[in-house]
């Protein structure tokens with residue numbers, strides 16, 4: 590007889606992706622089955638699909654205090670980032686050419702690769718990019734942003750919160766600085782923020798933040814993979830990035846992914862609807878786990894800020910160990926975590942984020958990221974802490 594013992598899984602990699610919630614799936618089901626109409630058609634099923642998309646747009650706009658017409662659905666965070674950066678450049682290009690200037694973008698060294706590699710692409714097209722340093726906790730200094738401004742600066746792109754260490758950036762202050770700069774000099778510099786890790790996890794209000802462009806992705810807040818939005822303030826019109834049909838008011842072609850958009854809106858409604866309680870709960874579990882690791886495993890160092898940190902992020906360095914080995918050992922206990930970002934794992938390169946924060950290569954490689962969810966309990970956190978304690982004392986005794 591075969592006995593199958595089902596072991597509990599500890600999914601501690603919610604910054605990489607999250608499971609689709611039951612509610613989001615339920616909202617999607619009709620549009621995956623009988624309600625398959627193309628939202629661009631004029632007969633009834635098409636119009637029902639269209640109204641599902643427009644209701645979703647209203648729901649999502651309300652979560653960030655935007656207007657529905659400022660929300661453009663995309664295929665996710667990467668596309669939104671690409672569109673914001675490339676679009677900002679293309680919009681400014683002819684004016685720059687007339688003045689004989691290359692164009693300049695200000696970003697920082699700890700952005701997601703969707704921003705960094707798009708900047709690299711724009712550099713290959715002749716644009717200058719300033720990659721600002723961050724401090725040892727991963728904070729961008731708003732003064733550095735202002736000091737880097739040039740006559741041909743067209744865009745600042747600073748993430749709302751970092752995906753590896755959870756540091757929440759001073760987006761509001763940077764937005765204010767750029768607005769004052771415009772009042773003083775007349776120079777309008779667009780401000781984009783990659784809010785993929787922050788949206789649905791901390792409260793966001795686009796008018797309070799003074800941002801022009803904001804990226805988000807559904808699968809980081811219990812929505813489906815492959816959908817997201819770009820918020821674009823009403824007074825700016827970036828050229829389209831995906832060319833084709835007239836969807837999304839002619840700015841983003843492609844038949845709408847109706848089920849995904851509906852699932853995204855449902856997930857966003859839930860995540861943003863109880864954000865206060867969610868933040869308090871996650872922060873408690875986060876701090877409990879951080880405290881246990883710092884207090885009970887000798888030498889442990891917290892990466893990132895203690896205060897200005899996403900409620901779901903724990904990132905620690907266990908000096909003298911190797912993150913990849915830890916991941917494999919944790920995997921044997923059905924604990925799923927990350928060393929650096931998911932996109933960089935499988936490569937031996939140490940995290941660009943931790944390196945920018947001043948860690949050595951060895952310290953960066955000895956770091957582990959645990960990202961919890963609204964359903965991670967104190968008992969789950971205790972089990973992870975106990976297991977890590979065991980693994981580390983074994984590793985260090987060899």
Ligand SMILES: *Cc1c(COP(=O)(O)O)cnc(C)c1O
Nearest residue numbers: 665666667701703752785786806
């Ligand atoms: C996950 C992530 C992205 C990419 O989003 P996708 O929807 O997976 O393309 C971009 N930026 C940050 C900060 C992320 O965490």
